[in-house]
Amino acid sequence: MPMATPLQVSCPQCRQPTLYGPDNPWRPFCSARCRGLDLGAWASESYRVPASGSSDTGSSDTGGSGDAAGEPPATGDGTRH
Template identity: 60%
Template sequence: MADRPDAAAAAPRMVKCPQCGQPALWAPDNRWRPFCSERCRQIDLGAWASDQYRVAGSEPAGDSDPGAEGAA
């Protein structure tokens, strides 16, 4: 067998942008990885900031109404 670099390792890896679905380069050169552009990155950040996305989990007991303690 000849010693040659693996073709898959040498080829740039392309992934789907989670925001728009366009191809995005998965490499340190892509400043917005995993997004294709700064615009898609900012849209995603805005969605997190406006609570459009949430991490799955249950609320701790007693935290259902934080203002209820002082209201009487």
């Protein structure tokens, strides 16, 4: 069976053309540097999936009625979540 030619794709980090195949150990990235930059972005939570259908518009980072010990604010029925 003939060997398939590797697919040429754009590196997700720098957009340079790179080969997506077994000869590229960093696929789909073009280099270890781009792969590491992408991993760092995931680790620092730079990539976020937007929430949909959430009725909670507040965030624990913005304060609220939680106590000083870091407890979440009480809900309408007096319980904590």
